[in-house]
Amino acid sequence: MLAAAQTMDERALRAELRQQARDLGVAVVVTDVVLPFLNAVGRAWERGDCTVATEHFASQVVRSWLNSVALSDADTSATATATAIDPVVLACPPGERHDLGLLCFHVLLVGAGVPSRFLGSDTPLPGLADVCRVVGASGVIVSATRSRVFEAHGGALRVLARHYPLAIGGAGADADLAERVNATLLPADMRRSLAQVVRWHRGDAVGLTVSA
Ligand code: B12
Known part of the structure; x- marks a missing residue:
């Protein structure tokens, strides 16, 4: 995912999040994929291995995925x-x-x-x-x-x-x-x-x- 962020490959990042959510469920993806990914981006940024623009891009892709799952979960019967x-x-x-x-x-x-x-x-x-x-x-x-x-x-x-x-x-x-x-x-x-x-x-x- 870090490699996809560095090449600004939005399609690959989204596909990975979607696939992981299918395999592991949303909650596990949030705690075990999204949070470590954000931290990895942060460390890469601190080391100078990725630019501020890459960090912004990764943050936006993650944000839009999180928003979409929050919206769809809010419509499920349990939450309704x-x-x-x-x-x-x-x-x-x-x-x-x-x-x-x-x-x-x-x-x-x-x-x-x-x-x-x-x-x-x-x-x-x-x-x-x-x-x-x-x-x-x-x-x-x-x-x-x-x-x-x-x-x-x-x-x-x-x-x-x-x-x-x-x-x-x-x-x-x-x-x-x-x-x-x-x-x-x-x-x-x-x-x-x-x-x-x-x-x-x-x-x-x-x-x-x-x-x-
Ligand atoms: C993405 C990012 C940004 C984005 C924010 C995007 C967004 N909308 O969130 C932008 C570009 C806006 C940004 C701006 C700045 N940033 Co910034 N940013 C980061 C970065 C790279 C990742 C942050 C992140 O989302 N991490 C993922 C989170 C979820 O992980 P976490 O913070 O470790 O959280 C853990 C726990 O605390 C817990 N947790 C987190 N939130 C919550 C909430 C609840 C309810 C619970 C229960 C748990 C919980 O879960 C995580 C897993 O354990 C970090 C670097 C890093 N290594 O983290 C710097 C970092 C946080 N930023 C930093 C700084 C200095 C800034 C700026 C001041 C830079 C500047 N000079 O302008 C500005 C501040 C702007 C502002 N007014 O807030 C510093 C903070 C240092 C400090 N402690 O003082 C960091 C650490 C980078 C650094 N090493 O210098 N940043």
């Missing part, structure tokens, strides 16, 4: 039934453009039957609170690659956590930050995070709690 359940809302704070990890998590949630609304990168936090109110969010998941992005919005996140169970994830999230903003820290391992959010959403685990 689940629309009666309050959704989880997913967003990156202002200043954070790295939203592909969160989009991967959205696809995993939808596939597991947890209704999810993905707002993506650079989301103004007052707007995020509005969306939560409109959809009657059962919880909010905010992710960022750099801890300073969370720190810059600590006050607004604490306010959000007073109204909705809040969880933070991504490479910029840590236990100390989570404690400071009254959030639950989601593990970097997306399978473990997914299991935690699914349990919490079904209401059979302490998982995320609303602070007083």
Whole structure:
């Protein structure tokens, strides 16, 4: 896939993702193919083995595949039934453009039957609170690659956590930050995070709690 990205071979990249999804299922492709692929692109970029343009191209192909599977999963009967359940809302704070990890998590949630609304990168936090109110969010998941992005919005996140169970994830999230903003820290391992959010959403685990 890295070779296909380097030669801008979109057809080969898409065909590989489609084939792997047929063989392994979407969830496994997200955790075992897409995330390692994005990291491989990142390492190649850091080594100077691929250009910023290649990284943008790979990110866009992955994004469009993730969007297409999220849409088709949202139409399946399991998730259609689940629309009666309050959704989880997913967003990156202002200043954070790295939203592909969160989009991967959205696809995993939808596939597991947890209704999810993905707002993506650079989301103004007052707007995020509005969306939560409109959809009657059962919880909010905010992710960022750099801890300073969370720190810059600590006050607004604490306010959000007073109204909705809040969880933070991504490479910029840590236990100390989570404690400071009254959030639950989601593990970097997306399978473990997914299991935690699914349990919490079904209401059979302490998982995320609303602070007083
Ligand atoms: C693609 C990319 C971009 C794309 C983002 C595309 C997109 N829409 O997501 C673009 C080009 C926009 C970009 C911009 C920048 N980037 Co950039 N980017 C990357 C790159 C190559 C890959 C990131 C990625 O998607 N990785 C895949 C993710 C999913 O993997 P991961 O972050 O390791 O996440 C793991 C876990 O944290 C977890 N996880 C991730 N998200 C979530 C969410 C939840 C809910 C959960 C439970 C778990 C979870 O799952 C993963 C598997 O374990 C990395 C390099 C790298 N090695 O990662 C740099 C990198 C993240 N970028 C970096 C930087 C510095 C920037 C810029 C500041 C560059 C610049 N000077 O403009 C800007 C910042 C823009 C902004 N305002 O946010 C640095 C960050 C360093 C740091 N920690 O401070 C990195 C590490 C590159 C580097 N070594 O310098 N970038």
